[in-house]
Amino acid sequence: MRILFATAIALLLVLFQAQTALSANLIARINISSQTMVVTHNGVVKHRWRVSTGRKGYGTPTGSWSAKWASRNHRSRKYNNAPMPYAIFFKGGYAVHATYETRRLGRPASHGCVRLSPNDAATFYQLANRHGLSNTRIVITR
Template identity: 50%
Template sequence: MAALALLLLAGLFSPAEAAAVVARVDLSSQRMTVSVNGVPRYSWAVSTARRGYVTPTGVYRPQRLYREYYSRKYYNSPMPYSIFYSGGYAIHGSYAVNQLGAPASHGCIRLHPSSAATLYSLVRTYGRGNTAIVITR
């Protein structure tokens, strides 16, 4: 562990590379890939911000997790398996599965509910501090 800390300080590894769970979201392809301990395990279609909205890019850690959550801002919409990573932005399940693979959200990252459950379980198992969310264009 001390060696890893030294590599991080030296700038040889990013915090995302040091995480046990890394969820990478590519906005251009509308896909999320999830690696566990450096091994690619999952690849899922997502829906991110549609025209007029934004999904922020960057590297994040999960802040809050909710098994069941309902949007206070958007008509009490269900957001199962929510993983909030930046203010009101979250990765969560969506029942609008026919929209996955294309921009459709107000900025959140939508997944199929079963995929969201899998990711939620990984974050709970490995911990928020051992999870990185990387969002790129």
């Protein structure tokens, strides 16, 4: 009887820890159709921002990735040394980063990255680094 009880308690602890680990994630959900990004932490919406994703001929990939690496003052090697401040890279050369062309937010305008206003990108950069890149998820849908 004690073994059964101990097994049940152990199983509950494992399930509780797994649920806690899942809910501790920072998630950025980008919707290409609405050109928005919603950031949640522990399932609670923390931010809603306008973005710019890939313009015609430059698609933004859809899917779900963990953040791979961060660069505070990155410059594009592919696009004429273009500034990509507060970059959080999630798939190859694709990143969530700041843009100084804020008038284009809310419509497709990038070469495939997800662009935010400088203040919003700085906030997301700080959140991702504070909570850990491995605990940060980028989810992009149409």
